[in-house]
Amino acid sequence: MKGKVDRLMAEMTLAEKIGQLNLLPAGEGLVTGAAQATTLAQRLAAGQVGAVFGTKSLASARAMQERAIAGSRLGIPLFFAEDVIHGHRTIFPLPVALACSWDVGLIEKTAAFAAAEASAEGQHVVFSPMIDIARDPRWGRVAESPGEDPLLASRIAVAMTRGLQGPDMLAPGRVAACLKHFVAYGATQSGRDYDNASLAWEDLLGIYLPPFAAGCEAGAACVMASFNAVNKVPMHAHAPLIEGWLRGRNGFDGLVVSDYTGVKELTAHRLGPAPVAVVRALFAGIDMDMVGEDYLRELPTLAEAGIDAPEAGLALSSAAIRDLTDRACRRVLTLKERLGLLDDPFRGLGATGAAPKRQAGRKLARRAAAQSVVLLKNNAVLPLSSKARVALVGPFARDRRNMLGTWSVSGNADDVVSLDEAVAALTGKAPRTAWGVNIVEEPWLEQRLNVHGVTVEHDARSEAELIEEALAVARQADVIVVTVGEAKEHAGESSSCLSPDLPAPHHRLIAALKQTGKPVVVVVFAGRPLALGGAAEVADALLYAWHGGVAGPEGVADILFGAATPSGRLCVTLPAHPGEVPLSYAEEPTGRPYRGHFQKFLTGWLDLPDTARRYPFGFGLGYSEVRYGTPSLSVTVAAADDRVVLTVRVQNAGPREATETVQLYASDPVARITRPARFLIDFQQVTLAAGECREVSFQIDADQFRYPIAPSLEAAEWVRDPGLVQLHVGPNSRDTQSLDLTWLA
Ligand code: NOJ
Numbered sequence: 001m002k003g004k005v006d007r008l009m010a011e012m013t014l015a016e017k018i019g020q021l022n023l024l025p026a027g028e029g030l031v032t033g034a035a036q037a038t039t040l041a042q043r044l045a046a047g048q049v050g051a052v053f054g055t056k057s058l059a060s061a062r063a064m065q066e067r068a069i070a071g072s073r074l075g076i077p078l079f080f081a082e083d084v085i086h087g088h089r090t091i092f093p094l095p096v097a098l099a100c101s102w103d104v105g106l107i108e109k110t111a112a113f114a115a116a117e118a119s120a121e122g123q124h125v126v127f128s129p130m131i132d133i134a135r136d137p138r139w140g141r142v143a144e145s146p147g148e149d150p151l152l153a154s155r156i157a158v159a160m161t162r163g164l165q166g167p168d169m170l171a172p173g174r175v176a177a178c179l180k181h182f183v184a185y186g187a188t189q190s191g192r193d194y195d196n197a198s199l200a201w202e203d204l205l206g207i208y209l210p211p212f213a214a215g216c217e218a219g220a221a222c223v224m225a226s227f228n229a230v231n232k233v234p235m236h237a238h239a240p241l242i243e244g245w246l247r248g249r250n251g252f253d254g255l256v257v258s259d260y261t262g263v264k265e266l267t268a269h270r271l272g273p274a275p276v277a278v279v280r281a282l283f284a285g286i287d288m289d290m291v292g293e294d295y296l297r298e299l300p301t302l303a304e305a306g307i308d309a310p311e312a313g314l315a316l317s318s319a320a321i322r323d324l325t326d327r328a329c330r331r332v333l334t335l336k337e338r339l340g341l342l343d344d345p346f347r348g349l350g351a352t353g354a355a356p357k358r359q360a361g362r363k364l365a366r367r368a369a370a371q372s373v374v375l376l377k378n379n380a381v382l383p384l385s386s387k388a389r390v391a392l393v394g395p396f397a398r399d400r401r402n403m404l405g406t407w408s409v410s411g412n413a414d415d416v417v418s419l420d421e422a423v424a425a426l427t428g429k430a431p432r433t434a435w436g437v438n439i440v441e442e443p444w445l446e447q448r449l450n451v452h453g454v455t456v457e458h459d460a461r462s463e464a465e466l467i468e469e470a471l472a473v474a475r476q477a478d479v480i481v482v483t484v485g486e487a488k489e490h491a492g493e494s495s496s497c498l499s500p501d502l503p504a505p506h507h508r509l510i511a512a513l514k515q516t517g518k519p520v521v522v523v524v525f526a527g528r529p530l531a532l533g534g535a536a537e538v539a540d541a542l543l544y545a546w547h548g549g550v551a552g553p554e555g556v557a558d559i560l561f562g563a564a565t566p567s568g569r570l571c572v573t574l575p576a577h578p579g580e581v582p583l584s585y586a587e588e589p590t591g592r593p594y595r596g597h598f599q600k601f602l603t604g605w606l607d608l609p610d611t612a613r614r615y616p617f618g619f620g621l622g623y624s625e626v627r628y629g630t631p632s633l634s635v636t637v638a639a640a641d642d643r644v645v646l647t648v649r650v651q652n653a654g655p656r657e658a659t660e661t662v663q664l665y666a667s668d669p670v671a672r673i674t675r676p677a678r679f680l681i682d683f684q685q686v687t688l689a690a691g692e693c694r695e696v697s698f699q700i701d702a703d704q705f706r707y708p709i710a711p712s713l714e715a716a717e718w719v720r721d722p723g724l725v726q727l728h729v730g731p732n733s734r735d736t737q738s739l740d741l742t743w744l745a
Helices: 004-011 014-020 039-045 058-071 095-099 104-120 140-144 150-165 201-208 210-217 239-249 274-284 294-305 318-338 358-372 419-427 443-452 463-475 504-514 534-538 552-560
Strands: 022-025 051-053 079-082 176-182 222-225 255-257 307-309 314-316 374-378 390-393 432-434 479-485 520-525 541-544 626-628 643-652 658-667 679-688 693-701 707-709 717-719 723-730 737-743
Touching (some): 004 318, 014 318, 022 039, 095 104, 201 210, 239 274, 390 463, 504 534, 520 552, 643 679, 643 737, 658 693
Parallel strands (some): 051 079
Antiparallel strands (some): 374 541, 643 693, 658 679
């Protein structure tokens, strides 16, 4: 018996099929000003829309669905989609911040909560998780990413997909996940957004593709293509990667959508005029065309006449183009079927969407915020006593808007409890606050940052006056908490920056406060890893708090006053200097490796002082002292199918509870190609009561040492060599103990 999709496909006209490939923004909705029908309304009436993203209410989604069904001869419904990147109404910490929790269970919970909120407002698909590996802090979209490491990112991809889709996408409160951006968007040249990526196929396979493989295996229903080219071919035309690797090798059978005008942009990439761009994208496996409407415009003619464009090296018959259109349309309908929309077009659009309780979300957001904060330094200043007189200084002391971070499209700054309020609520007394300095000093930059809406508040007083005010407040305090960093629009899409360091006025503010002789606690609110330079040296305690969402400041307050213990670990390396990027702990060794200090003719920077401090991937302190015993292996020589067990004892030798993330890295001293200096193969998080001791064991198998050899994408194979490997276990990627293990052939 034919299924619903087959039946529809058999009945649909070419124009109806092309209509299904059109993915439009809700924009102004159905009417504008003097009740004029918008383009969207006209398209819906003509059956020319497959899905809509960015509706802002259940009522508007319902109204659009009614129009779509009325406009479609066969009554085919839309699906609704939204950018739910780190929460929907309840904004959680930025993805890069959440990744610093290394708590995949927590991340899954935040995704599940976001799914419930989004689905209560009629969303069926969310353009999330963003799982681009990001190693270049200049790239503004680091904020949305799970950080620099493929294993951590893969686990997050699974957690997010599970949280969003649940065991059954059709269950109430669940939505379909859309993995993005496929692929290597984080590897763009010089960290410039939308730029291209040229990289070894081995890097693509070993670093950038694994999170997508993991997300697909977890059942993600959708994938979004990225704007960049990979090795000369723009991803919206990359048949070998989309149809070849993603679907062919990796078995993905869901929907691939373009990014915003991504099909149209093939022309700017110089791949040809609109008809060529459309055929290339459709051939590559881009099923839906977001915003640009080039499929809608070009496909009717192409499907009649075919294409013969020798200057673009492209020729395809009309029959072939009709087949490609069918393929894409079938995939759109299949997703609609999976979403239950072919049975019930109003699924999820009922009058009373059961939104989860906001209070529960706030509680989760606060816990997530505290777990995302990374304590980088503490000269016995933290936690603060609630009796301490605190001066709270700097541009984020009373801030709400920036705390939401980038991609918080449905968030509301009024929901944020600011840091001064959070401290007051926790200690029973309001801290004295002062603005200190502006976030940026250059007016033109301020103007650019404000482009997407008023974000950056500016105080018209001079920097000297602002600092003087801060000093007056600081002099009356026992301890100074100074908030520095970047505005929410500093990070995110189209927000690459040349120099990812703390703004100069913030350095000057910290230096001035240090002169008071009082302990200075520096709290960094940012969307990317910033080089902290001298600020890290001067600080008596240093917290990296990112943009933590609606309860971000409360999470920081909890850490400052010991209501929560710091457990965050960096998911990205913090550079010592803004020029030493891109950067990763997993860089490959050179023939002249750096030896911890600059030496001529060895890899390094002449103008980077040896004292400059990087904070390594995986690093983070707590309020207790966790000691590692000597690790041991069940065997030191193993057969290829053996399971080896590494055991290490961790002891909480301090007076407070501690959550420790025990990290296991490996390195391969002899291989066929240059391999990363070390790479994460597993981690475990354990919570230890004061004085508690626990054995942590890792199961290790030979497959964890497979690596790709790829003279080309098609010829790629994953190989494993017998012989010696090294295992490194410890609290971060640098401070580890090593063991040798030999794999037999
Ligand atoms: C462009 C962004 O790159 C993508 O992440 C987002 O999902 C779409 N716009 C839709 O808003």
